[in-house]
Amino acid sequence: MKRILLFSLLLTALYSCKKEKAIEEPEFFVNEDAKTFAEIGMLDIGEIGAAEISAFDPLTNKLFVVKNENEGTPTQDNRIAVVDFKNPAAMTVIGSISMTPFGGAVNSVAVSEGKLAAAIQNNDKQGNGKVVVFKTSDHSVIAEINVGALPDMVTFSPDGKYIMSANEGEPNATYTNDPEGTVSIISVANNYAVTTINFSSMTSQLPALAAKGFRIFGPGKNFVKDIEPEYITISADSKTAWVTLQENNAIAKIDIASKTITNIFPLGFKDYNIAGNEIDPSDVPNQIGKYTPAKWPVKGMYLPDGIAVLESNGTPYLFTANEGDTREYEGFFVEFLRVKNKDIKLDPTIFPNAADLKTDEKLGRLNVTTTLGDTDGDGDLDELYSIGSRSFSVWNGNTGTQIYDSKNELDVKCVAAGAYDYLRSDDKSVEPEGVALGIVGNTKVAFVGMERADAVAVYDVTVPTSPVFLQLLKCGDAPEGVLFIPAKNSPTKKSLLIVSSENDGVLKVYTPNTI
Template sequence: MKKTLLAIALSAAFFGCKKNTTEVPFIDPTFVNEDPSTFAEIGSIDIGDVGAAEITAFDPATKRLFVVNNSTVNKIDVIDFADPTKMTVINSISMAPYGGAVNSVAVSNGKLAAAIESTNKQADGKVAVFNTNDLKEVKVITVGALPDMITYSPDGKYIMTANEGEPNDTYANDPAGTVSIITVDQNYAVTTIDFSSMVGQRAALIAGGFRIFGIGNDFVKDIEPEYVTISADSKTAWVTLQENNGIAKIDIASKTITNIFPLGFKDYNVAGNEIDPSDRDNAVGLLAKWPVKGIYMPDAIALLEKGGVPYMFTANEGDAREYSAFAEVARVKDLRLDATAFPTGTALKADAQIGRLNVTTTLGDTDGDGDYDALYSLGARSFSIWNGLTGKRIFDSQNDLDIKALATGPGVYDDTRSDDKSVEPEGITIGKVGNKDIAVIGMERADAVAVYDVTNPARPTFLQMFKCGDAPEGVLLIPAKDSPTKKSLLIVSSENDGLVKVYTPKTF
């Protein structure tokens, strides 16, 4: 018998055996054919008032949702999310042993990481790590001042925080803005880096629209990191520098800042960028061209990688520095406008035109003579897409968020915010729903969420806009493969009313 088998084997090897060349196409067993234009609410829970439900993180192993709650006491609420239609708070983690308010949470591999500011906001903050199952403390790590956002790298090997380093009200204490990189498998060893290595680029950065301003104009102290996103291979991070109007690129392994991309300005006097700059023009959403520029100043950032290019998606909220020792904002009607740059300056100052518009006083007096030759408002009333390798802008939604808010229905576009930052895009996330890549944008002043198909990052297409809670801060997409319902879930958390709402799309 052995000889026969050996002979057959040798014969096959000598003469060659014909293989079946028909390939069976791979079918992803976790794929759900969903329509991302059909998100509808399936569940809601109220965990508090102002300061509650700012950011959420989901743990698929325990089917728990972890929610920031600073409404009455500083804590993280733990929600049973096994059935998103019947969410219940089952526990909470007090932040009292760690400092002040908790600003952000993230989950990876059964571990919850929380970014916690000090009771003295200018002092170093902390990251506390807990088990997601028994909520026991694993590690506490000291990071920079005011850790505002926290995230894990996709491989779970790193935790990163954007440490905003805001000054106190009198500017007597202005800590450096920093980024902390925590190496999980090295007993949570931390490296906190500031931006001193980039001081030599200051002039070139400012020429490109980067902002260094405030008392002292100190480059290192003036930079304020806001939000972090990390590449799929966990090697590169991008950090928004909101007040500075830029994005920093960081090499994680070497823990070095390799680039700062200044974002420039947006011209509201060109077609497609029309805005409503007045809350007292007796009209809702009256969009028109105006001689004003917008400063992109993004808050949240998310990443989509296509064809070897990392595309950075930003929610261009805008933010002002307003302290007793220094406040940058003024209304146009209170400024002296250059007669050559603004020949109709007196008329422009009317409340029904741009007189009510809030602008920065730190830009615009280009010749230093005390009047304003240009006007710059905060934020860009849009979301943008940038090349993560070069910093070049690929796409801007122009005034589409305003237009869609006006079209969605009464009360979505808040006309009382026309003179400030309009719908105020703040949160953004990217995910795959069905066979489409989508971007979800939370708009703080519209109390609404917009969904776009970004499968082609150069040509996003609008899918849907719907109302949510008051001032949505966090937008989180749970893919179908990790979802307790085995369908994609969108979680929107709102900081002004403590509502956490859950949405899911229809299937084909």
């Protein structure tokens, strides 16, 4: 009798498991070919500044797009454009949200669970800005939070419990007012309580950081004020954030729960004098249309803008778009000069061919920083450091160690596709600006937007230590925002890539073929 009872219980248990498994929602999967992205939709929403950053809400099928037009003029218009995205092939603008009640330009938007967060700078750029949270359904205000000066980027943690903003704190035009660079951490569940942290806790580490390529420079050289947070990415478990400190050539690591900066990773420099890193540093007229890469005695400062994290086998891999940026306050402080400038004096022992290097066909036209390079303090430059690294990189998020760099591949691929801007060879070349990560079918993919090439490079990053180039997508003028929508959240139930371009106000949508 006991055996029969046990057998009966076992059958019941098996039936329950089968029944439970049968009603489980299957994992959403579309078998897509990641190297076949093609344009399916385009929307022009305005003029310069009209399409910088986009965020998508799967609950309402709305796309929210940063739209700043006529910045700094009497007709300045700062708003968020609202786009009906039910059919990406036939997008339409259905409304907008004015920023006038909240401040000046809107710099960034992010969406989570029916909430839209917007980073809005003060009308006085050096004053504290705001993060305003709206309902995606009716655009009513949920919360209005004061953050640091010039909130440049906003994002939600993956679990939706936090909003973070990178508050750049740029100086004013005369460099007489330089606010602190800060990061704000907003607790959604705790009535949007905010903690804004600066970098004062790391001040004592400056000598060690500087030795590894960390930059504190400009009038005053104030550690806390000179740090300029640019872009944020957050770990899948919502516990850790990494922030690019662009002008400082570094990435900061933040523990979200304790609201503390736990590390700063200086990124060092890229050597253009080794194989694979060759650059074309000249834009002289007789070289237009001729890409002539070569080894040069120059180093590139990474100075990353966009950052995204991919976690694999327990390691966070940080992907950065190494745009490069400089401090340029005409008449007050400009950090760069062309190599041929009379004020750029090259050490005669290290550069015995200085006169030749200073010609336009060689390094003469290349922009380099004046804040680095005089290693022995004798008034001439022993090393040359140019702006940005013309690449994207992968870094270990635990240690800051570089795992991979695309070397000069972005240049090479853009030249081959007819997308290279030869007039930018002397500056930052293709100018990698934004990076987004996603899974397309079974392939982990990175999308790298290049501001001066007007293109997005697509890479297979299934093995994050060895990215593989897949294709190049041409887009609008000066792509600023690169947004990936996974198939499970997409209105088409296929993966989508949205590229928003700030110089022509154009949105473009791409999707891959199914297999």
